[in-house]
Amino acid sequence: MNSLMVGVSGVRGIVGEALVPEVVAKFSAAFGRFTQKGMIVVGSDTRTSNKMFKYAVFSGLLSTGCEIVDVGVCPTPSLQLMVEKLKANGGIVITGSHNPAEWNALKFIRSDGLFLYPEQGKRFLQIYAKERIPRVKWDGIREIHQNTLAIENHLNKVLKFVNKEKIKNRGFKVVLDACNGAGALISPQLIRQLGCEAIELNCRPDGIFAHPPEPIPSNLKQLSEVVKTEGADIGFAHDADADRVAIVTEKGEILPGEYSLLLAAKFTLSKRKGLVVTNLSTTQALDDVAREFSSSVERTKIGDINVSRQMKEKKAVIGGEGNGGVIIPEIHYARDGIAAIALLLEYLAEAGEPISKLASRLPRYYMVKKKLEFTKGDFSPIETRLRKEFKEEKLDFLDGVKISLKEGWIHIRPSGTEPVIRIITEAKTREKAEELYQLALRQIQ
Ligand code: MG
Numbered sequence: 481m482n483s484l485m486v487g488v489s490g491v492r493g494i495v496g497e498a499l500v501p502e503v504v505a506k507f508s509a510a511f512g513r514f515t516q517k518g519m520i521v522v523g524s525d526t527r528t529s530n531k532m533f534k535y536a537v538f539s540g541l542l543s544t545g546c547e548i549v550d551v552g553v554c555p556t557p558s559l560q561l562m563v564e565k566l567k568a569n570g571g572i573v574i575t576g577s578h579n580p581a582e583w584n585a586l587k588f589i590r591s592d593g594l595f596l597y598p599e600q601g602k603r604f605l606q607i608y609a610k611e612r613i614p615r616v617k618w619d620g621i622r623e624i625h626q627n628t629l630a631i632e633n634h635l636n637k638v639l640k641f642v643n644k645e646k647i648k649n650r651g652f653k654v655v656l657d658a659c660n661g662a663g664a665l666i667s668p669q670l671i672r673q674l675g676c677e678a679i680e681l682n683c684r685p686d687g688i689f690a691h692p693p694e695p696i697p698s699n700l701k702q703l704s705e706v707v708k709t710e711g712a713d714i715g716f717a718h719d720a721d722a723d724r725v726a727i728v729t730e731k732g733e734i735l736p737g738e739y740s741l742l743l744a745a746k747f748t749l750s751k752r753k754g755l756v757v758t759n760l761s762t763t764q765a766l767d768d769v770a771r772e773f774s775s776s777v778e779r780t781k782i783g784d785i786n787v788s789r790q791m792k793e794k795k796a797v798i799g800g801e802g803n804g805g806v807i808i809p810e811i812h813y814a815r816d817g818i819a820a821i822a823l824l825l826e827y828l829a830e831a832g833e834p835i836s837k838l839a840s841r842l843p844r845y846y847m848v849k850k851k852l853e854f855t856k857g858d859f860s861p862i863e864t865r866l867r868k869e870f871k872e873e874k875l876d877f878l879d880g881v882k883i884s885l886k887e888g889w890i891h892i893r894p895s896g897t898e899p900v901i902r903i904i905t906e907a908k909t910r911e912k913a914e915e916l917y918q919l920a921l922r923q924i925q
Contacts, residue, residue: 485897488601489785492576492585492897495529499584501536504574508540509615510608511572511588514600517545517616518569521589523552523559523630525575525662525721526687529584533574537586538624541572545616547623551630553685555662555722556587557816558634564593564812565633575662578694578719578803581687593812594792595785631666634818639673641810642822643829648675650829655715655728656821657681657703659693663722666818674825681706681715693719695726695804697734708732714828714835718817724804725817727824729836738763738802740820742842745798747827748808749773754797757790759783760882761891761904762802768843781879782893788813845888846910848917851900852924859894859901862924866892869923887912890920 484491484498491507493499512520520541524530530553541548551562556573563571571589579585588596588604596604607613654671656678658664664683671678681703682690691699695717707715707728715728727735727743745756746769756770756777770777778794780786784805791799792813800806805815808823831838859880866881876882880893880902888907895902901924905916 486605487897488598488605489595489783490585490587492579492583494582495584501532504533504536504586505540505543507586507608508537508572509544509613510540510604510611511570512541512544512546513607513611513613514604515546515569519547519549519566521549521551521559521563521566521568521571523550523554523562523571523573525556525577526553526660526664526685527574527576527581527584527720528687530574530687533584537572537574542621542624543615544613545620545622547625549625549627551627553662553665554630555634555666555818557723557812557814557818558630558662558666560589560593560814561634561637561812562627562630563589563591566627567591573721575721577721578724580692581689594788594814597785597789598783631669635666635670635673637811638670638819638822641808641819642674642826644674647825647829650676652676652713652825652828653679653710654825655679655681655703655707655710655712656683657700657706657715657717658683658685658722659689659691659718659720660684660686661689661693661718661720661722663718663817667716667718667722667821670818670822671825674822676825679706679710679712687720689720695719695724696737697726700726700728700734704728704732704734714825716821716824719804722817723815725806725820726804727835727839729839730834731836733836733839735839737804738765739839739842740804740824741800741802741806742766742769743827743838744800744806744808744820744823745769746772746842747823747830748798749775752797755794757787757794757796757799759787759801760876760879763845763847763906764889765843765845779878783896784815788815845906845908846913847904847906848913849902849904850917851895851898851902853899854894854901855899857899862892862901866923885916888916890916892920892924
């Protein structure tokens, strides 16, 4: 895909095609305008294109009178914490996240370290698209400060949150696959400081990805092999900006992304009951886990900012997404793959059982996730048809249509950034999930 993908949470595109420095500078100037000449924290993952885009971000921000704190290469959650710590007016992180190396993106951060809320994102995009952005003159150009403390600050915060002694006593052997992304700069250190042995896999932070950076099972075969050959207790994999984490068991089994959240939720709720927040497309296994501890799950629209916001507003105890994004409120209301590693190691230490055993005890469901081309743009005729067809069932129209059935659920929604419709179904067996998918398909075509 050649075009720029612009959404309320940021902008992404293929480097050298839709995403070029001029575009990045203009978005950054619009953000400077949006934050009213504020102090902005800027950082990036390890992508090779970042050294080009970084200066475009600086130019755009400086041209609108912003002051810049350059935190260099660091994970997205580390940068988010720095925005909070420095009481900055916002942040820009240059990261293609889980996308392959040819992609890059900008994500825009509020003064509280969270991504722009959707209504703010809309206002920001209006500035970008419509306004003539006022620029400062020669005497309005402010400073760029270098700051190298983002990793240390994040590390200290996470180390304070978990029971270090308990983990240290177990001295786990842990393999960490950072996909040569920003997680390489922090997670091996974290694991060692927790008294464990860290075996580094793809921990050269040069942005040359050893495999596609999305931490989904098909990309984690190498990690699985290394966990087995090293006889490690557990393996973790990050995407390129380390806000996500996936798990490989000591047997080399690659756990689906939602297990990170399920295990984190189970451990957290065993300590204190409370609300769990996730999006509409995340496994119902989470509801089963919550029920076990007399707790409940609230669901939001798709998009991690919606989960963060709901967690903050409703004081949830844990939350996140099925893609390996775990949000731990004690650290911040942002997805944080690094904090999740610490929490999961504490769970492993306390449980005294191998990770494969802990995973096998979770409720098991099967999901089918597919997307269909959708160029018409108007979803409402489909919504009307689904509303009629499934009028006997429990329906949710918060984001597309979610149909809860006795044997599982179907979620159908138009994508916010691509001309596609996403269909996700889940059931107790793979066959049933596939059957539900076929049922959904028949309604759409
Ligand atoms: Mg990411």
